[in-house]
Amino acid sequence: MKNPCMRAAALAATTLICANVCAQSNVTIYGVVDEAAAYASNQNGNSNTYMRSGSLSASKIGFLGTEDLGGDLQALFLLESGFEADTGAQSVAGSLFNRQAYVGLQSRAWGSVTAGRQYTPYYLLVGSLASSNILTGATGAHPGDFDGLDTTVRVNNSLTYSSPVWRGLQASTQYGFGEAKDGNGAGSSFSAAVKYSASPAEFALGYLKLKNGQNSNAAGWSDTASGNFGVSAINQGYVSAESIQFVAASARYTFGKFMVGANASNVQFQAGSASAFRDTAVFNTAGLVASYQAAPALFLSAGYSDTRAAHANDISDRARYRQLSFEQNYALSKRTALYAIEARQLAHGQTLGASGNVVNAVASIGDSQNGTPSSNGGQTAVMLGLKHAF
Numbered sequence: 001m002k003n004p005c006m007r008a009a010a011l012a013a014t015t016l017i018c019a020n021v022c023a024q025s026n027v028t029i030y031g032v033v034d035e036a037a038a039y040a041s042n043q044n045g046n047s048n049t050y051m052r053s054g055s056l057s058a059s060k061i062g063f064l065g066t067e068d069l070g071g072d073l074q075a076l077f078l079l080e081s082g083f084e085a086d087t088g089a090q091s092v093a094g095s096l097f098n099r100q101a102y103v104g105l106q107s108r109a110w111g112s113v114t115a116g117r118q119y120t121p122y123y124l125l126v127g128s129l130a131s132s133n134i135l136t137g138a139t140g141a142h143p144g145d146f147d148g149l150d151t152t153v154r155v156n157n158s159l160t161y162s163s164p165v166w167r168g169l170q171a172s173t174q175y176g177f178g179e180a181k182d183g184n185g186a187g188s189s190f191s192a193a194v195k196y197s198a199s200p201a202e203f204a205l206g207y208l209k210l211k212n213g214q215n216s217n218a219a220g221w222s223d224t225a226s227g228n229f230g231v232s233a234i235n236q237g238y239v240s241a242e243s244i245q246f247v248a249a250s251a252r253y254t255f256g257k258f259m260v261g262a263n264a265s266n267v268q269f270q271a272g273s274a275s276a277f278r279d280t281a282v283f284n285t286a287g288l289v290a291s292y293q294a295a296p297a298l299f300l301s302a303g304y305s306d307t308r309a310a311h312a313n314d315i316s317d318r319a320r321y322r323q324l325s326f327e328q329n330y331a332l333s334k335r336t337a338l339y340a341i342e343a344r345q346l347a348h349g350q351t352l353g354a355s356g357n358v359v360n361a362v363a364s365i366g367d368s369q370n371g372t373p374s375s376n377g378g379q380t381a382v383m384l385g386l387k388h389a390f
Contacts, residue, residue, distance in 0.1 A: 025068070031061035035085045036339075036385025042363075043372035053085040055138045055368065055383045056329070056339050058151065060091075060099055069105075076112070077103040099154070111163040117156050120227075121172035121193035122206035122246060123148060128195075129204050129250035130263045131289040131303035135327050138368035139343035139381055142285050142305050143321040144232030145367035147265040148208060148246055152230030152367055155189050168197045176226030178211060187213035189227040200254040208246040212272070233364045233373035234307075234321065235269065237352025238281050242272025257293040262286075276356035279312035299329040309351060319349040319361035336388045347377040 036055040040048050053059045062080035069075055080099040082091030092098035102116030127133055127149040132141040137150035145152045155176040162172040171194045178187025193206030210229065213222025220239040221228070231239055238244075245268045252261030269281040287305035294300050307321040325343040332338060345363040353359040363379035364370060373379070 025065065027063060027065040029061070029063055030390065032057045032059055032387065032389045033085050034059050034385060034387040036383040038368075038381065038383040040365075040369065040372065041380040042374040042376065042378065043369070045375035048372070051086040052138075052368070052383060052385075053087075054082070054091075055341060055385050056136050056327075056337075056387050057389070058091070058099070059083050059085040062100075066106075072107045072109050074106050075103070076106055076114070099151075102158075102160075104160075108164060111161060114160045114162075116158065117154060118158050118160055118174065119151065120148070120153055120155055120189075120191040120206075120208050121160065121162070121174050122191045122208040122248065123151065123153060125170065125172060125193040125195040126204040126206035126248045126250050126263075127151075129202055129252050129261060130248075131261075131287055131305065131325070132366075134252075134259070134261065134289050134291055135301050135303050135325050136341055137366055138383065139341045139366040140289075140303050140325045140327070141366040142265065142287065143307055143323060143345060143347075143366070144234035144364050144370055145230045146232065146235045146283060146307075147248060147267050147285060148229055149248060149250075149263070149265065150230075150367055153208070153210075153227060155191075155227045157226050158189070165197075170195050170197075178213065178224070178226050180213065180224065185211060187211055187222065187225040189225075201251070202253075203249070203251040205249045206247070209243060210246075211243045212241060230367055230370055232367070232370040233362050234283075234319075234351070236354045237313075237356055237359075238269035238275075238277060239354075240272075240275045240277070240356075241269040241281075242275060243270045244268065245270065252289070259291045261289045263289070277313045277352055281312055281352075282310035284308055284310075297331045299327075299331070301327045301329075309349070313352055313358075315350045315352070315358055317349045319347065319351040321345060321347045321361070321363070323365065325366070335390065336386070339385050339387060341383045341385075342381070344380050345374075345378070347374075 038052040060082045067075040082099045102114045104114030106112035130149040132150035141150040158176040160174040173192040176189035180186040191208040195204040210227040213224030248265035250263035265285045267283045285307040289303040291301035303325045309319040323345040329339045347361040347363040364373035
């Protein structure tokens with residue numbers, strides 16, 4: 001385009017178009033880079049000192065966008081990818097936006113409807129008050145995060161409705177389409193939760209049901225299921241379940257610089273005709289958590305949980321897991337923090353191994369040791385790290 005007037009006109013038109021688009025829509029890029037030096041006293045029989053990504057907050061990058069559609073209506077989307085800061089690899093190989101990927105509509109008066117890969121209302125409302133959020137899932141989640149109160153449960157092909165907050169009360173429900181052709185809802189999921197906040201107290205109650213996929217068999221959880229979950233030494237004997245039911249409640253109370261909270265969960269791994277176990281396996285957990293803002297830059301927290309399994313599947317001495325966790329967080333700025341986290345877990349009794357045989361229970365702290373449990377009933381973990389949010 002050689003004509004100066006034409007070039008100027010084109011530039012002016014492009015500027016006007018861009019200004020119009022930018023005025024109506026907004027995209028935010030955000031993320032976290034979190035890296036720690038970690039020590040575990042026993043990982044499959046040996047102690048280990050290593051680097052670990054995402055010990056306080058998961059390392060991730062996300063894109064959050066909204067567009068004003070007029071009146072009280074907005075379009076929104078979220079794309080979030082987790083990565084390993086120590087290697088640069090994706091947190092889930094072959095899945096770019098492995099944490100969340102959804103699109104939807106929202107209104108201040110009517111709430112929001114979103115569709116895609118999402119967290120469950122069970123986690124978003126109940127988990128937000130649980131130990132995994134106040135401490136960290138790496139060492140503060142209940143053993144193996146078997147009750148899904150941290151971020152290990154995500155649901156594909158899901159449709160979620162969340163109400164607006166009305167006088168401190170919010171409700172949300174979600175359905176995950178199993179997309180099986182048999183019409184029986186194989187691989188589907190359902191979650192519902194309510195949360196009530198009236199400072200200084202908060203309370204939440206939630207439900208989640210995950211169904212195995214259409215190709216479910218004794219080999220484990222089908223990749224056709226809409227919902228996945230964390231697998232560890234705590235629940236590896238029950239991954240061939242026909243379905244899993246989660247019920248949990250959490251509450252906390254804040255007074256001044258102190259916060260105290262309590263949580264409880266009931267998880268049932270329900271057997272089917274192709275499962276590697278016979279009886280429904282039930283795990284009950286009770287937990288306590290507390291925090292203290294010791295100084296403007298110093299945050300301290302601690303948590304304790306006690307998990308007990310019910311008698312079933314020829315187990316005479318049912319498994320029990322007790323875990324104590326601590327966190328010290330020093331903010332260098334609003335975006336950068338140094339932290340230390342520590343935890344100790346004791347396990348005893350019996351559970352089912354991966355092949356469905358009765359084995360001695362072993363310790364597996366939080367959800368940081370899901371693939372590296374202890375070889376016995378004790379495990380200690382210590383992590384020292386640096387977190388930067390942008």
